[in-house]
Amino acid sequence: MTGREEVLRRVRAALGPARGTAVPVPRGYRRRLGPEEAADRADVIALFTERVADHRASVRHVHADELATAVAAALWGREAKRVIVPADLPFGWLAELDGVHALADTPATDAAVLESCDGAVTGCAVAVARTGTVVLDGGRAQGRRALSLVPDHHLCVVHADQIVGTVAEALPRLDPARPLTWISGPAATLDLGGTRAPGPHGPRTLEILVVED
Amino acid sequence: MTGREEVLRRVRAALGPARGTAVPVPRGYRRRLGPEEAADRADVIALFTERVADHRASVRHVHADELATAVAAALWGREAKRVIVPADLPFGWLAELDGVHALADTPATDAAVLESCDGAVTGCAVAVARTGTVVLDGGRAQGRRALSLVPDHHLCVVHADQIVGTVAEALPRLDPARPLTWISGPAATLDLGGTRAPGPHGPRTLEILVVED
Numbered sequence: 001m002t003g004r005e006e007v008l009r010r011v012r013a014a015l016g017p018a019r020g021t022a023v024p025v026p027r028g029y030r031r032r033l034g035p036e037e038a039a040d041r042a043d044v045i046a047l048f049t050e051r052v053a054d055h056r057a058s059v060r061h062v063h064a065d066e067l068a069t070a071v072a073a074a075l076w077g078r079e080a081k082r083v084i085v086p087a088d089l090p091f092g093w094l095a096e097l098d099g100v101h102a103l104a105d106t107p108a109t110d111a112a113v114l115e116s117c118d119g120a121v122t123g124c125a126v127a128v129a130r131t132g133t134v135v136l137d138g139g140r141a142q143g144r145r146a147l148s149l150v151p152d153h154h155l156c157v158v159h160a161d162q163i164v165g166t167v168a169e170a171l172p173r174l175d176p177a178r179p180l181t182w183i184s185g186p187a188a189t190l191d192l193g194g195t196r197a198p199g200p201h202g203p204r205t206l207e208i209l210v211v212e213d
Numbered sequence: 214m215t216g217r218e219e220v221l222r223r224v225r226a227a228l229g230p231a232r233g234t235a236v237p238v239p240r241g242y243r244r245r246l247g248p249e250e251a252a253d254r255a256d257v258i259a260l261f262t263e264r265v266a267d268h269r270a271s272v273r274h275v276h277a278d279e280l281a282t283a284v285a286a287a288l289w290g291r292e293a294k295r296v297i298v299p300a301d302l303p304f305g306w307l308a309e310l311d312g313v314h315a316l317a318d319t320p321a322t323d324a325a326v327l328e329s330c331d332g333a334v335t336g337c338a339v340a341v342a343r344t345g346t347v348v349l350d351g352g353r354a355q356g357r358r359a360l361s362l363v364p365d366h367h368l369c370v371v372h373a374d375q376i377v378g379t380v381a382e383a384l385p386r387l388d389p390a391r392p393l394t395w396i397s398g399p400a401a402t403l404d405l406g407g408t409r410a411p412g413p414h415g416p417r418t419l420e421i422l423v424v425e426d
Contacts, residue, residue, distance in 0.1 A: 065320055087305025091298055095317035104308035107278055 033130060033165035041160075044129045045210065048163045051132025055185025057206035064213050067157065068096040071121060074155050074207050075100045080118035084109060084151060086143030089121065093141075093157060105143050114146055119153030120203075126173045127163045132185065134158060134208065135170060137178040145181050154203040156183070160212045246343060246378035254373075257342045258423065261376045264345025268398025270419035277426050280370065281309040284334060287368050287420050288313045293331035297322060297364060299356030302334065306354075306370060318356050327359055332366030333416075338393075339386045340376045347371060347421065349394040350387055358394050367416040369396070373425045 001009070012019065038044045052059045062070040071093050075083060080100050087106035094102050103109065103117065123141030124134040134156050136142045141157075148154050164170050174180060187202030198204060214222070225232065251257045265272045275283040284306050288296060293313050300319035307315050316322065316330065336354030337347040347369050349355045354370075361367050377383050387393060400415030411417060 068317065068319075085304055087303060087308070089304040090300060091302040091304045091307055091315065092300025092317040092319050094304055095300070095315070095319075102304065102308070104281065104305035106281075106305050106308075 029168065031166060031168035038129065038165060044165050045160055045163055045212075047165075048127060048129035048132060049210065051129065052185070052208055053132075055132050055188075055206075057132075057185045057208055059208040059210060061210045061212060064211055067209065067211055068092055068094065070209050071155065071157070072096040072098065072100070074209070075119065075121075078119065078153055078205070080153065082117050083119045083121055083155075084114060084117040084147055085121045086123075086141055086147065089123070089141050089143075093121065105147060108144060108146075111146070111150065114150045117151045119155060119205075120147040120151045121155045121157070122147055123157050123159075124162060126170045127158045128167055128170045129163055129165050131167060133167075133170075134183045135174060136181040136183065137174055139178070145179055148181055148183065149202050152203055153205045153207070154183070154186075155207045155209070157209050157211060160210055163210070242381065244379060244381035251342065251378060257378050258373055258376055258425075260378075261340060261342035261345060261371075262423065264342065265398070265421055266345075268345050268401075268419075270345075270398045270421055272421040272423060274423045274425060277424055280422065280424055281305055281307065283422050284368065284370070285309040285311065285313070287422070288332065288334075291332065291366055291418070293366065295330050296332045296334055296368075297327055297330040297360055298334045299354055299360065302336070302354050302356075306334065318360060321357060321359075324359070324363070327363045330364045332368060332418075333360040333364045334368045334370070335361055336370050336372075337375060339383045340371045341378075341380055341383045342376055343379050344397055346380075346383075346395055346397040348383060348387060349396065350391040352391070358392055361394055361396065362415050365416055366418045366420070367396070367399075368420045368422070370422050370424060373423055376423070 033044065033047070038047055049059050060070060075097065082101045082103060084103050084105055085094065087104040122136060122143055125137040125139055125142065127134045136148055138144065164173070183206065186204050186206045187199035188196050189199045191197050246257065246260070251260055262272050262274070273283060288310065295314045295316060297316050297318055298307065300317040335349060335356055338350040338352050338355065340347045349361055351357065377386070396419065399417050399419040400412035401409050402412045404410050
């Protein structure tokens with residue numbers, strides 16, 4: 001008996017006769033928000049707003065007709081001069097910009113130029129109320145990952161119907177083969193005591209506009 | 214026998230014993246371009262270009278990277294000061310505009326304002342090579358029908374993969390329940406002799422940009 005066979009024999013003996021049989025794994029997760037968290041759609045959206053604010057991100061609710069004005073106001077408020085946007089961002093989102101130059105990320109912008117932008121404007125794929133998270137998957141109006149990672153300010157537009165209650169509800173809306181970016185508040189890190197502190201990389205400011213029709 | 218019965222009796226007698234049986238209708242239409250018209254994709258695109266030019270519309274081929282510059286150049290070339298665009302037009306198409314104000318059609322622009330615009334920029338749903346036609350169905354980047362009907366200049370962006378050979382190939386790509394606008398050249402009418410003449414309504418200038426990746 002070689003050393004390898006001896007080791008395998010001991011492992012098998014230790015595993016015992018139950019080896020190879022299916023181990024029951026409890027799967028009774030709660031996949032949706034309970035009624036104490038959210039009784040209806042308005043509660044889901046309210047919970048998202050509350051959790052986003054817990055992350056020290058700002059969140060505003062706007063009507064679809066006011067979106068262009070709200071985007072412009074958010075950028076003016078930060079005295080942004082130049083922002084980067086995905087090439088397929090709907091033009092209407094930026095229709096009221098005045099004095100802010102929007103740079104379309106096509107072809108892919110050089111990293112130094114990206115760094116010099118005052119912010120980025122993107123949409124998202126889905127948002128999770130319980131965790132106050134927006135998820136980007138590189139789909140429409142979202143662009144490359146670098147857009148939400150490099151500039152210091154990220155303005156993210158979330159349509160109310162993109163907000164789901166839980167991570168379990170968000171996953172079926174996402175393609176696991178795409179590059180997913182899960183954003184819960186501005187860039188942050190945990191210190192040794194588990195306290196959330198501003199991160200050394202990524203946007204220090206996250207602003208979310210929730211669009212309700 | 215009443216008069217009505219007498220009339221129906223005569224109609225039935227005239228129809229004879231074949232009445233009610235299915236009449237064979239020849240359905241052997243040629244649904245695709247024959248090889249003498251287009252042997253491959255490049256020929257389909259070339260045919261589209263040729264037929265669009267026959268309608269006295271201008272057509273340019275651009276690489277995806279050059280689209281924003283081409284859109285801006287087309288508008289500068291007409292000294293356009295203000296253009297109307299659908300709110301969901303990809304921002305990247307207008308990223309190089311300088312000195313031209315793009316107005317997003319949201320909420321729906323007043324007719325007088327629309328009339329005062331120098332032009333409209335839209336995408337299309339599908340384009341037909343044999344007839345040199347672009348078809349708008351109000352879907353993404355296309356907006357309301359008024360945009361392609363009121364301003365005097367229509368700049369339409371066609372992606373090469375939106376061009377099909379024949380009308381029969383175009384129809385399955387369109388939803389018959391949507392408002393379809395079929396555009397074959399600038400606004401035109403036929404005089405009594407069947408000669409095509411500029412129309413009294415609609416854009417007098419149609420420019421098409423074919424985007425090839």
